[in-house]
Amino acid sequence: MFASKEAVQSPLILVIDDMPEALQTLLQQIRAQGWRLSLASEARQGLQRALALRPDLIVLDVRMPQMDGFTLCRLLREAPATRNTPIIFLTSAGSLEERLEGLEMGGVDYVLKPFEAAEVMARIRIHLQLSRTGQPQGAIDNPLEPVDEEVVILQAAMRLIAQNLADLPSLAEIARKVGTHDKRLSAIFRQHLQTTVFAYVREARLRKGQELLTSSGMSVQDIAELIGFRSACNFTTAFRERQGMTPSQFRQQMREPS
Numbered sequence: 001m002f003a004s005k006e007a008v009q010s011p012l013i014l015v016i017d018d019m020p021e022a023l024q025t026l027l028q029q030i031r032a033q034g035w036r037l038s039l040a041s042e043a044r045q046g047l048q049r050a051l052a053l054r055p056d057l058i059v060l061d062v063r064m065p066q067m068d069g070f071t072l073c074r075l076l077r078e079a080p081a082t083r084n085t086p087i088i089f090l091t092s093a094g095s096l097e098e099r100l101e102g103l104e105m106g107g108v109d110y111v112l113k114p115f116e117a118a119e120v121m122a123r124i125r126i127h128l129q130l131s132r133t134g135q136p137q138g139a140i141d142n143p144l145e146p147v148d149e150e151v152v153i154l155q156a157a158m159r160l161i162a163q164n165l166a167d168l169p170s171l172a173e174i175a176r177k178v179g180t181h182d183k184r185l186s187a188i189f190r191q192h193l194q195t196t197v198f199a200y201v202r203e204a205r206l207r208k209g210q211e212l213l214t215s216s217g218m219s220v221q222d223i224a225e226l227i228g229f230r231s232a233c234n235f236t237t238a239f240r241e242r243q244g245m246t247p248s249q250f251r252q253q254m255r256e257p258s
Contacts, residue, residue, distance in 0.1 A: 016046030043067035
């Protein structure tokens, strides 16, 4: 017997929470709405289900063991299949810093526990509607193409590094923030980029420095601080090794008429 058109098109909601028993009222209402439901009780399982199932919306806890919700959200935002998937944080992590981090990470909404299931359902309806009306056709290329989790981790790490050049976390902390450990992250960089994390960071800083020398009037000292060098002298030495000239000479060359 063929499924009805409505059943085929019913939204798939992925709920990721390490204590699903506390969400029973909400889960019952999702099912009663006629929506499809997938449930993951830890973040790694949630990532695998999200990449495989391509849900229409994700309800995500923050405080979970091994990998927290912010890390998972960072990874989901790097995968083409889930880059535009609405993510609603549903969590007891209620500090202002946590709420802001969740929204800055890409969450479309942030609801605190304890919660009213009817309110969460209303928010899910709103964001499903916004997603369906606002997402351009063809936003996901090859939606059924398998996603390489290592590539997602790599892209998340590269973005994290680019956003924190001035005050970069340790290798272990970078790895934790992208859902892995330092040895695996190092192996991923070597396999996919043929370089170490340290060498990649140095190159990223120098690329950003070159960009700022070209596009801004900032002093060499200010640029050095902004991209994470301890001093203008260290920046100048590294820049000369890469470009064969000092930052000041490079800037002068770029300003000379061709």
